[in-house]
Amino acid sequence: MLPLHSKFFIMNIPKSSFPRIVIIGGGFAGIALAKKLSKQEVQVVLLDKHNYHTFQPLLYQVSTGGLEPDSIAYPIRKVLQDFPNFYFRLAKVSEIDTEKNTIQSNIGALKFDYLVVASGSKTNYFGNKSIEDNSMEMKTIPQSLNLRSLILENFEEALLTSDLNRRNALMSFVIVGAGPTGVELAGALAEIKKGILPKDYPDLDTRLAQINLVQSGDTILKTMSPNASKKAEDFLEQLGVNVWKNVRVTSYDGTTVTTDSDLTFESETVVWAAGVKGAAIKGLDAEQFVSRGNRILVNEFNQVKGIDNIFAIGDVAQMESESVPHGHPMMAQPAIQQGKLLGDNILKLLDKKPMTPFVYKDRGSMATIGRNKAVVDLPNFKFQGVFAWFVWMFVHLFSLVGFRNRTVVFINWVYNYIRFDREARLIIRPYKKKLKS
Amino acid sequence: MLPLHSKFFIMNIPKSSFPRIVIIGGGFAGIALAKKLSKQEVQVVLLDKHNYHTFQPLLYQVSTGGLEPDSIAYPIRKVLQDFPNFYFRLAKVSEIDTEKNTIQSNIGALKFDYLVVASGSKTNYFGNKSIEDNSMEMKTIPQSLNLRSLILENFEEALLTSDLNRRNALMSFVIVGAGPTGVELAGALAEIKKGILPKDYPDLDTRLAQINLVQSGDTILKTMSPNASKKAEDFLEQLGVNVWKNVRVTSYDGTTVTTDSDLTFESETVVWAAGVKGAAIKGLDAEQFVSRGNRILVNEFNQVKGIDNIFAIGDVAQMESESVPHGHPMMAQPAIQQGKLLGDNILKLLDKKPMTPFVYKDRGSMATIGRNKAVVDLPNFKFQGVFAWFVWMFVHLFSLVGFRNRTVVFINWVYNYIRFDREARLIIRPYKKKLKS
Structure with missing residues (x-):
């Protein structure tokens, strides 16, 4: 692990006159957000520990031999191919420094102007x-x-x-x-x-x-x-x-x-x-930041409470309200909707316009048994x-x-x-x- | 590793009144042979270290992202599904006892009446x-x-x-x-x-x-x-x-x-x-059995020299003649042709009829560059x-x-x-x- 700021240019992301938005995670939320930010006056750095997006709802068909894994995965670089000022890095983020606006990863440190945590969820064994x-x-x-x-x-x-x-x-x-x-x-x-x-x-x-x-x-x-x-x-x-x-x-x-x-x-x-739990990252996983399910608490704009330039979307975000006291369900739909809205909201923020609060449109749910x-x-x-x-x-x-x-x-x-x-x-x-x- | 004959029933292959033919390897040669022996009065045990047949000519497209691996692999059990008296076992054969008509593997020992080595080839680094x-x-x-x-x-x-x-x-x-x-x-x-x-x-x-x-x-x-x-x-x-x-x-x-x-x-x-070399197996890899390229020397019936009930086909077999002093090329076509002919020949042998010598029909070769x-x-x-x-x-x-x-x-x-x-x-x-x- 390299020390923070050990090298100015550590991830080889060039300096830009545009604000740098770092997105952690290329799941449903991260990709929806990235698409919204394409062709805008921003520099986007997307980090993921895999070089592909996974269509999680069909994983069970991979496990049971019904589908090949390659057909439910999609290269993230291909999603971003036509977007100027987009940078993908294969990296596992280990820590967020909310004071210094820096993230730390296995390939080095990176400064951000805006950070979006879209790191998803992981299996919860409840300590067993x-x-x-x-x-x-x-x-x-x-x-x-x-x-x-x-x-x-x-x-x-x-x-x-x-x-x-x-x-x-x-x-x-x-x-x-x-x-x-x-x-x-x-x-x-x-x-x-x-x-x-x-x-x-x-x-x-x-x-x-x-x-x-x-x-x-x-x-x-x-x-x-x-x-x-x-x-x-x-x-x-x-x-x-x-x-x-x-x-x-x-x-x-x-x-x-x-x-x-x-x-x-x-x-x-x-x-x-x-059981699943939010994949909150060190620096944002302390008691004041996360729910009991390790999801990062956010306001109606997906802003991490008390930090203006850091957001969380998708499974890792818990947006509590009267109607959903434990946040929205940890599923693809809220993730996609939050990703899209946050794209618009970041652009509004840059334009110094008021952001739009998130309202979840429940499009329903389904399951196949056979x-x-x-x-x-x-x-x-x-x-x-x-x-x-x-x-x-x-x-x-x-x-x-x-x-x-x-x-x-x-x-x-x-x-x-x-x-x-x-x-x-x-x-x-x-x-x-x-x-x- | 279990000792030879440690358990009579070690691979759970039932006794049969039919002669038992053990095939080592589910590549082009082994599968061609197995198909020929289907619905005949024999018991066939096919062993392979993978549970799938690999279409090797397209491996380079897997390495370069053009094809998913699953589409050039095929479950061996599916090939054998409709064949009565066929048994597949996921096993790595470590030794052949030509005296006791037994093979030794990571899942135990097995007796055979006839043995066909179709274990293919492996990379030859020439000792480097x-x-x-x-x-x-x-x-x-x-x-x-x-x-x-x-x-x-x-x-x-x-x-x-x-x-x-x-x-x-x-x-x-x-x-x-x-x-x-x-x-x-x-x-x-x-x-x-x-x-x-x-x-x-x-x-x-x-x-x-x-x-x-x-x-x-x-x-x-x-x-x-x-x-x-x-x-x-x-x-x-x-x-x-x-x-x-x-x-x-x-x-x-x-x-x-x-x-x-x-x-x-x-x-x-x-x-x-x-470079490739034959994947000859211990017990048949001594100097008198193999060529310099570690291929098992066979006669025109693919019979291992000096042993009537053991055969080798495909890449691992070297059938020398005046026209091919170093054996047939290590490619799919000779393997398939030898597998098919050996199927007929084993049935002839069981009927006490004379076997047909192998003649390679060169159907040509091809390569794609782009x-x-x-x-x-x-x-x-x-x-x-x-x-x-x-x-x-x-x-x-x-x-x-x-x-x-x-x-x-x-x-x-x-x-x-x-x-x-x-x-x-x-x-x-x-x-x-x-x-x-």
Whole structure:
């Protein structure tokens, strides 16, 4: 780590007569903001630890072999190609100095005139070390690929053991948390169990593979309408998923999942989808800056409280109001809307005009459980089933960045639908070390 | 490692009244053989260290971001899905006991009635440790992805240094070996340099990126016709590749490439494509079994010399004759043809009928250098340029396994052609440790 200001020119960003806006994070919020600032009289530096934007809502399809990772990722440099005065740097920001208007990263320090923290969220294990050490998460493409490898490796290993308990544990899944991620993953695994496993592993009784979805509350998809929640549960049961409600997972040692009831599960594949927290960065993560969920507290202009030139948007930002005492949901829509508005507001700020407060337009939410099985809550229209499934696909397809990605995802979905198949079931980077040998 | 015969049932392959044929390797040769043996009165166990078949001729497009890895890989289990009495095991074979008719692997031992070694080839560094330690190879999908990451990481790093020599080294490539792999990779890099880099890195003088193709002999693509060789060299020069002939690379310390002449190169990305050797396995790798290139010596029936029930096919097999004193070329075509014939021959052997000797049908060879630039040598027709390029694409597209893969590759190629683009320029698994932090 280089000391702050160790080199004037450390990231090789040229001096500019325009104000420098540094954006941390190329997710939905950061990219929406960057697009708004294109071709304006500003210098923009976008930093991300990956050189690509990830379309997170489809990560579960990468984990289950339905899509190749490359088709839900998009090079950030390509997004910025036509924007003058834009600089991308592959960097992990470690600290923000709010006094000196400087950020610190693994590639050096950088001064800013305005800073926008759009660093997103990360998995929240609520301090449970055993679960953190032994379970899988699915927030990034590498994590999703690890899960894909682990699932496939476990089935290969299940073939080799004569210990029935161990074989069942290798073939069984526990997904903790029944939000959209947990529900969609459970549904996709159920379809694989039904459509792929019996053909791929004729010498294994794959009927014994158990898919358990465990939820501490008494309802799944709790942010959606009661109808959607009920129907999603029906769909999961039709697909053979065991839905466990009012059960809280308390530990996981790599083999046995214990809960707050008598219930335990033997499973080698546990996915933790039961919590996220804001990815607040050092310098803005002290008690006065963040909520309990580690999200940076912002005012209605996404301004960090008490600091005029630093903003936070998207999952990492918590904008509290009477209607949303814990901030807006940590989803793509608020992130995109905040990114767009902040683009306009920064330009207004530079023009010394008053900024516009953020008002969230809830465009609804949706989840897919499986083939022809989805639930959609629009503001004025809630529906479930085949039509919902088509709407889900259409919306996700057109939300993807890039024509090539949309086309490749479309081809995959048509193929998977017609052939009941998932062809990306490849162990490219083994996750378990023992199989690496 | 378990001792031989430690457990009767170690790989959980059931006993069968049919003879057991064990195939090591799911490459072109192994898969062609497996298909021939489907629905016959044999038990087949196919072993591979990956759970997918790799279409190696297109690996260079994975390294250069033109194709996603998943579209040139195909699940081996899917190939075998409809074949009764077929067993796939994810295993790395470490030893063959030719006396006891047993193989030894990381998942245990297995007895065979017939054994077919189709383990392919690996990179041959000819004992040069400095090159082996510091250069990249491109024989597998993980290796190709490592190269993709390294290239992109080096460009990101080039942005950060003010040391001009280092920046040039980060932007420069040395490809050693001007066979099809080296030529195709050099051409693809030249197109990226021209079409992508200036847009992706506007703040970097990417004209300084040098692509050097170094060849110890006096001709490139030496297995092809003189016309193809000459034209390929013209194409490379048009694309701005520096072609160095009669230069032998002698060492590479990670920064400086030295040669047997005064010529040296400063480069952080050196790809070794100057040699392969057979991947002979312990037990069949002793002097009496293998050629100088570590290929297993076989007779005209692909039988290992002196052993009736063990065969070798594809790259790992060296079938010497007057016309081919060093065996057939280590390419897809001889592998596929030997796999197919051996399938028939094993069935003949079981029927106690005489086997048919292998005769190689040379269907020609081809290489693509870039957009509209390819060279094709058919037995009776040799041509270069746009038409050759279309033929190259057509042949490769239809040689891919699987409808989905063909469609996705086709979409990518059309997109890349129209847009002069390569969208899979993603650093999903960083290769350089320093950027992992």
